Amino acid sequence: MKQAFSSRLNDLKKQIEHFLLDPASARPLAILRIGVALVLIIQAFLLRNDLAVFFSHGGLVQGSLAAHLSEPNTPRLGWLTDRLAIYGISEMTVIFFVTRIYFFSLLLLLVGFWTRGAAVLAWFLQWTLENTGYSSTRHPNLNGVSWRKARK
Amino acid sequence: MKHKRLIVGLSLFHLGVVVVAAAYCLPTWPRWLDHIVHFYGVATGAGSNYGFFTSSVRSQVLTRFEIVDSRGKKSPATLPISRNHEAEVRRMGLGAEFSVGKREADVKRFQRSLSASLAGTVFGCHPEAVAVIVHLEEFATVSMEEYRQGKRPAILPLYDLTFVRDSQRVTANP
Numbered sequence: 001m002k003q004a005f006s007s008r009l010n011d012l013k014k015q016i017e018h019f020l021l022d023p024a025s026a027r028p029l030a031i032l033r034i035g036v037a038l039v040l041i042i043q044a045f046l047l048r049n050d051l052a053v054f055f056s057h058g059g060l061v062q063g064s065l066a067a068h069l070s071e072p073n074t075p076r077l078g079w080l081t082d083r084l085a086i087y088g089i090s091e092m093t094v095i096f097f098v099t100r101i102y103f104f105s106l107l108l109l110l111v112g113f114w115t116r117g118a119a120v121l122a123w124f125l126q127w128t129l130e131n132t133g134y135s136s137t138r139h140p141n142l143n144g145v146s147w148r149k150a151r152k
Numbered sequence: 153m154k155h156k157r158l159i160v161g162l163s164l165f166h167l168g169v170v171v172v173a174a175a176y177c178l179p180t181w182p183r184w185l186d187h188i189v190h191f192y193g194v195a196t197g198a199g200s201n202y203g204f205f206t207s208s209v210r211s212q213v214l215t216r217f218e219i220v221d222s223r224g225k226k227s228p229a230t231l232p233i234s235r236n237h238e239a240e241v242r243r244m245g246l247g248a249e250f251s252v253g254k255r256e257a258d259v260k261r262f263q264r265s266l267s268a269s270l271a272g273t274v275f276g277c278h279p280e281a282v283a284v285i286v287h288l289e290e291f292a293t294v295s296m297e298e299y300r301q302g303k304r305p306a307i308l309p310l311y312d313l314t315f316v317r318d319s320q321r322v323t324a325n326p
Contacts (some may be wrong), residue, residue, distance in 0.1 A: 020163050021156055046238040051241060053233055053273075054242060061246070062269045068262075069249055071194050127195065 029038070030112065032117070037110035044103050055095050055133040057081075060088070070131040077132040098125060158165060169198040176201050181182050212291040213247040213310065215267075219281035230282070232277045246270070263288065264313065271315040283316045312321065 053059045054075060061069060072078060077098060081091045102125040106120035172179065173193055181189075193199020217229040233239040250263050271284040278284075288310040294303045 016160060017156065020160055043238050046234070046236045049234050050239050053231075060233075060270065060273055061249075061266065062272065065265055065269050073191070074194060 033112070033115070034110060036124075037106050040096070040122070041106050041110065042104070044106065051095050051099060052092065055099075055129065056091055057133070059133045061133060066133045074131045075127060075128040099129070101125065102129065165192075166196070166198055169193050169196075173199045174202050210292055212244075213250040214289045214291055214307065215247060215250075215270065216287040216289060217270070218285040218287070219274065219278045220283040220285065221280050222282050226285070229274050229281070231273060263311075267313045268315060271313075275315070275317060281317065283314055286313045286315070288312070324326055 028085060032075075047054065057063055057078070059066075067076075067078070077091075080098070081089075081094045084094055085091075102122065105118045105121040105125065108114050109122055161237050165214055168187055169192060172189075190199065217231070218226050219229045221227050231243060246266075249266060250259075267286040267288070271286055274284045275281060290308045291305065292308050293305050
């Protein structure tokens with residue numbers, strides 16, 4: 001009985017290892033990378049004229065309200081703008097450069113050059129921009145409530 | 153071997169967070185673990201509850217704006233955003249934020265602050281406006297069963313808030 005259980009456990013371990021660790025073709029991952037980069041590039045292009053409205057302190061959702069809506073302890077552009085303001089760098093300049101870096105990282109991701117670095121940069125900047133101002137894509141028409149909302 | 157175990161462990165952890173969030177359960181585990189899991193879920197998107205697969209939709213809060221000029225004439229106004237799907241999705245998403253808060257008093261206070269913020273944006277686009285009226289409306293949906301019984305979705309007024317431009321400040325009149 002004990003032996004049979006142990007043998008089944010070993011089989012399960014092998015199956016999990018086989019599923020997670022066996023070498024596989026990188027092609028599906030490359031297609032996913034290109035697809036994600038394309039979607040995000042189109043999204044960024046469509047929002048290019050709304051940067052101030054969605055990301056600045058005086059945009060649609062202003063100041064402390066935007067902070068209230070965003071997830072606590074997550075990166076926001078405000079952290080950078082506050083630190084650079086003492087050097088006379090304006091908020092719009094920071095938004096301009098960060099969004100350009102984000103767009104550039106997506107282009108790198110698309111063509112597959114410096115892919116890992118570009119993926120990490122794109123992920124981090126996407127997260128930061130989502131947490132800044134009001135730039136969320138949560139859609140109210142869905143019955144589900146995000147994890148964040150459930151905790152508020 | 154150690155490397156393999158780490159990858160398997162992380163994969164199972166990720167899968168666990170996805171399952172917990174998708175099942176919409178909030179286990180009562182230690183606070184420190186709760187913080188880690190929550191932060192991980194937010195950072196990676198594993199904390200999504202996949203609401204887009206839901207079988208029903210909940211009612212949606214809509215915002216509408218009117219400006220009042222110095223002659224008292226009312227005209228509709230819109231937020232200064234591009235007319236494309238991406239910008240529209242974000243504008244629609246604002247409606248969801250009008251229900252943030254656990255207690256009704258919190259929701260009301262937050263609705264007032266958010267309305268003021270949006271009214272400020274509308275004032276910025278319409279210097280001729282002496283007042284901005286923010287209309288909050290609910291798009292009340294019906295279930296398929298109710299629809300079969302003849303009930304139809306409707307837009308119901310929730311409340312209106314008027315913000316008046318003073319020479320010095322903007323004041324609100326509910």
